[in-house]
Amino acid sequence: MSEVIESKVLRHRIENIGSLPTVPDTLRKLSRIMEKPNVSLTEVASFVQSDPALTFRILKMVNSAVYGFPGRIASVSHAIMLLGLNVVKGLLLGVSVFELMQKAMSGLYEHSMGCAAAARIIAQKKGLREPEEAYVAGLIHDIGKVVMALEFTKAYEGALALAETEHIAIMQAEKKFFADNHAALGGVLSEKWRFPKKLTEAILYHHQPRSAVLFPLETAIVHLADILTKARGLGFSGDQIVPIVDDAAFDRLELSEEDIIDVFRELEGSIEATQEVLQQ
């Protein structure tokens, strides 16, 4: 087996996502805007508006049945006012990594959209003030996989094959090829893009929610949303098997079997709405 790719190499690649040739132009530009400290609403809005395809997609997404206000948001700045800058940043990222995700791993986008929807449903059930933040965390929780699969294609294919033949979680299989796993790298990206700590922690610890010290509830939500999406068999995340849920995280959410069935039921409607957004 080839050597394990060092942490230093991985993190260097992540740090330079704004200039990687494999990354589409839109995402590179977006990445450069997002990493600026105190980026303003106007800056983000004018960046988006300079790209008609991106504007179209983001408006289509916020106006879809996925959100509570279909057909009412006419401009990007209006979307930011309603949803908040962090959520719009996340959605922009979500719509701009779409092709990249399809290219990196077939089914990863469906998995991410499913996890996002499930995270929002659980967040609403738990009465969180900003369920959209949970949605964004779900949407980009596997962003680390995108960079790994694109930049280290051979090694990632090796990890996927290993997960399949050994019936182990992709997280375990990654260890044989990479010094850092996708969650750790996703956390680095989230920090680089100046997402709130709440999001970073949820991404970083979505496989080990007990490590979350600041936002254990949000992290538990993404952890369970990821598992439920896999349980329902939506999309493909590299896992052939459903990873075991963390006891403490599961207990924290206090969901009954009926509640979980409810989440699945609501998720179904959301999947349809999502497919509608993706059909251009």
Added chain:
Amino acid sequence: MIKVTPDKLQPGMRLAKPVMNRAGMALLGEGTELTETWIARIQDMEMEGAIYVEGKLEMEVPMDEMLAALETRFQSAQGNPKMEMIKRAAEKHIRTLYE
């Protein structure tokens, strides 16, 4: 609830969600039974997206296959009560998709 594009609407279908115009105004309420006139109006509107009508979605994968795949996905989770609960919930949910 089934999602259909405006060209697939048939008289007698009942709306599962209101039909909105671009400004977000509800034109036809939930539960409206569609007539040929309504359908023609909807088709004239050049709406984006689809219309939701009552009914069940036709599943592409047969239920047996779906449940077998569920078994496989949970094979390493046997004996874990929490995972068994999640699996039971998923199974019950999947069955309702075929009712």
